[in-house]
Amino acid sequence: MSKMTGKVVWIVGASSGIGRALAHELSKRGAKLIVSARSKDKLKSLVKELEGEALAAPCDVVDIKSLEKAMKAGREAFATIDSVVHLAAIYDPMALRALDIEKTHAITNVNLNGVFNLLHVILPYYRKRHKGQIALCGSVAGYCGLPQGQPYSATKAAVMNIAQSLKSEEEKLNIKLISPGFVDTDLTAKNDFEMPMIISVEKAAKALANGLESSGFEIRFPFIFTSIMKLLAGLPYRLYFFLTQKLER
Numbered sequence: 001m002s003k004m005t006g007k008v009v010w011i012v013g014a015s016s017g018i019g020r021a022l023a024h025e026l027s028k029r030g031a032k033l034i035v036s037a038r039s040k041d042k043l044k045s046l047v048k049e050l051e052g053e054a055l056a057a058p059c060d061v062v063d064i065k066s067l068e069k070a071m072k073a074g075r076e077a078f079a080t081i082d083s084v085v086h087l088a089a090i091y092d093p094m095a096l097r098a099l100d101i102e103k104t105h106a107i108t109n110v111n112l113n114g115v116f117n118l119l120h121v122i123l124p125y126y127r128k129r130h131k132g133q134i135a136l137c138g139s140v141a142g143y144c145g146l147p148q149g150q151p152y153s154a155t156k157a158a159v160m161n162i163a164q165s166l167k168s169e170e171e172k173l174n175i176k177l178i179s180p181g182f183v184d185t186d187l188t189a190k191n192d193f194e195m196p197m198i199i200s201v202e203k204a205a206k207a208l209a210n211g212l213e214s215s216g217f218e219i220r221f222p223f224i225f226t227s228i229m230k231l232l233a234g235l236p237y238r239l240y241f242f243l244t245q246k247l248e249r
């Protein structure tokens with residue numbers, strides 16, 4: 001039996017991509033799901049597709065009231081929330097010399113303030129229960145500053161940093177950092193370069209579900225690509241910039 005059987009999992013960012021595939025994977029493993037994102041219709045169709053119990057609870061992570069409303073609806077439906085998997089993010093890669101400042105603020109607001117908003121809503125509830133899982137989604141793009149990846153990469157580095165602080169502060173809670181490499185979704189469809197070792201959403205969802213069941217802090221996939229990125233991030237700066245400037249050229 002899966003450790004997720006009977007657990008109530010709130011997936012924020014479930015209408016497409018990794019979140020949607022994760023909903024399918026966890027539903028197969030017997031979890032009860034609260035699925036959130038902005039697109040109501042996509043959430044409704046997802047609930048119809050799922051094998052087990054699920055509730056569509058639309059919300060926008062930049063709007064605290066809508067997050068509170070979604071959480072309340074979830075608790076009313078299932079009495080409890082055992083795990084929150086936060087995947088909501090937007091992406092529009094830019095070079096710093098060509099930064100669109102409005103887009104930059106929008107990306108920062110969703111990807112970074114959205115995480116703070118979620119924590120503001122869920123932490124008091126989990127702290128009262130002395131238990132609960134929170135999985136925040138970073139990226140290998142947050143491991144180190146690469147050319148042409150801002151402001152998205154900076155928000156993902158920040159999420160990694162937040163997850164580390166949270167793990168240190170909240171010993172009783174089950175805190176996870178999700179670090180995907182390239183996964184084939186609408187988000188990566190914006191990339192105009194060949195993405196090394198890209199995997200399907202189904203593969204990503206399996207790895208993520210296994211990680212949620214495991215005891216480790218970081219859930220990263222695919223293993224080889226994320227390991228290479230970790231090595232790159234650990235290089236001395238002279239060598240690091242030699243390689244990243246080559247990449248830019």
Ligand SMILES: NC(=O)c1ccc[n+]([C@@H]2O[C@H](COP(=O)([O-])OP(=O)(O)OC[C@H]3O[C@@H](n4cnc5c(N)ncnc54)[C@H](OP(=O)(O)O)[C@@H]3O)[C@@H](O)[C@H]2O)c1
Pocket residue numbers: 012013014015016017018019036037038039040042059060061062086087088089090110137138139140141179180181182183184185186187188
């Ligand atoms: N795909 C990759 O290669 C990759 C690599 C590294 C990290 N990641 C991370 O993995 C996570 C999932 O990405 P994905 O590739 O599956 O992208 P995706 O298919 O674009 O999914 C993003 C999800 O976030 C939701 N969302 C966006 N803005 C929102 C908002 N303001 N409020 C609530 N929900 C919002 C979207 O739904 P609505 O539009 O309906 O709101 C959608 O469900 C993201 O955190 C991303 O940064 C992805």
